[in-house]
Amino acid sequence: MFLKPKIKLKVNGKDETQNLRIQSLSYNDYSKDSIDTLSLTCAPNAKTLNFGDRCELYLGYKSYNFFGSFYISSIKENYLTSMEYEALSIDFSKGLKNPKNRSFKTQPVKDIIESIARENNLKAKIDFDKSNTYVFIEQNNASDTSLLNDIAKDFNANFVIKNDTLIFLDKDKDKAKEDLIYSLDASSLSSLSIEHNNKTDYKxxxxxxxxxxxxxxxxxxxxxxxxxxxxxxxxxxxxxxxxxxxxxxxxxxxxxNEGLTKGSFTKVGGVIFAGAFLDLKLRGEIKRYLLTQVSHTLSPESWSMSANFE
Incomplete structure (x- = not known):
């Protein structure tokens, strides 16, 4: 017997779940390079959302888990059929994409990241191995998001903006924190595929x-x-x-050594986030992977999810 999922959506701080009359929902969660997106399909006579509305998503079965905050960026009306909304995890009205010219004096790279977060009214979550390294950085006609992506590449970290928080985390599987590791047995999955590439594994x-x-x-x-x-x-x-x-x-x-192994799985919906690590047990052996994308699809009756890892 499958449990029905519980969906709660707060809009600008107020629970509007009942008023929105949600018919279906999908949420795409990424570890890097892409923006998290929330897509909603609501009844045609439901409460109408507006551009820039801040939506907080909560999902669960017996209790609610916070999945993220998003800003309405696209609205589509299907006359007498439905209202469709798309929301992004980044509020670009903050100026994150505006080109800037400036220098950051020699200081720990985490201090530079934190200062950019403060400028854009974001919190910062920084946890990667070389965050205390002193650097001098020039920002030449580059946006803050472009600069942060460059920093992430130089320090081999994952960079994303979620829940009004600028996040930098280690990519290195050997440095994973316990609260960022999910353990799954292959037998619990609906489907699983793993691709091994013929690349040299440099030591x-x-x-x-x-x-x-x-x-x-x-x-x-x-x-x-x-x-x-x-x-x-x-x-x-x-x-x-x-x-x-x-x-x-x-x-x-x-x-x-990235991309030596890539895989994907599907399963019944649950609390799993991209950017965390997966300890996958297969044929009695446990291997650790980085979750690069997690997608959730829900209706009032069901919740399924798929994930990519490497």
Missing amino acids: SLIAHYLDLETNTTKSLKVGKGEPSISKNYSLANQAFSLSEIRLKAESDLLKL
Whole structure:
């Protein structure tokens, strides 16, 4: 016997679930690169939502779980049939996409992220390994979202904006926090597929760089074991400090090994978020993956979900 899902939607702080008469709902949750979206289909004679309305989504079975906040960005009327709404997890009226020109003096990178969050009236959740690294950053005709994406790539972190919060988390599976790990047995899933790609799984990287003090080329190794790969970090008219080289090399080694395995699954709806890690038990063996996308589809009678991982 399947339990019926419970849906609650607050609009600008007020519970409007009954007034909206929701016929169906879908929620796409991403770990990076894309904006979380909430799509609603409501009865034609239901309460009407307006552009910019802030919606808070709660889902569950016996009790409610908070899934996120969104801002109405698209409205479509199907005459005498339904009202359709799309809402995004980012309120772009805050100016996050406006190009800016400025410099951030040398300081911990987490301080730069926090200052950008404050400028845009966002909270900040920062938890990645190199967040205390001192950096000097130039923002040249780039938006805040573009700059934050660049920082995330340099530090091998996942960057998203959810629930009015600017979030930076580690991609490294070995550094996952316990509250960001979901455990599932393959036998509990409706479907499961895993694709293994024929790429080299590099265990180490040798970085060649220009030493600032001696003006000579030196090398350092990150990671352990073989196979190994070499990369040159000495650029024309540019030199990096040893800490910068190590950071870039560690980040590049992780990037080289991304996409070795990709998979997806479907199951009955539940509380799982993209950006967290999945401990998947299959044939008695547990392997850890990063959840890159989670999609939920609901009606008043049912709740199903699908997820992608790597």
